[in-house]
Amino acid sequence: MRAPVLPSPHHQRLLGATVLWLVGGGILLLTTLVPAHTDALGWTPAFWLLGAPWVVLLALEPTLPRQLLALFRPRRRLARSAIWH
Numbered sequence: 001m002r003a004p005v006l007p008s009p010h011h012q013r014l015l016g017a018t019v020l021w022l023v024g025g026g027i028l029l030l031t032t033l034v035p036a037h038t039d040a041l042g043w044t045p046a047f048w049l050l051g052a053p054w055v056v057l058l059a060l061e062p063t064l065p066r067q068l069l070a071l072f073r074p075r076r077r078l079a080r081s082a083i084w085h
Contacts, residue, residue, distance in 0.1 A: 011060065018056045025049025 028034045029049055036046040057064060 015057075015060050018053050018060065022050065022053035022057070025053060 026049070029036050029046065034045050034049065037043055038045065
């Protein structure tokens with residue numbers, strides 16, 4: 001088996017910057033300081049503030065969707081041990 005590879009400091013800085021970009025963009029869109037849709041730009045502001053950071057996050061951490069689903073998936077209990085006791 002291979003030992004797990006620790007992420008480099010550069011990778012962690014990129015990940016932190018991307019998460020900050022996503023949170024900042026979400027705040028800007030929620031507070032309506034930047035509109036999500038304009039007549040001149042269409043949906044471009046929403047893409048650059050929310051869509052692009054998600055693309056970068058998925059490029060940096062390809063297993064992120066699977067990890068997030070595992071957090072929200074209900075855990076099964078082992079009923080086998082409780083039945084005969």
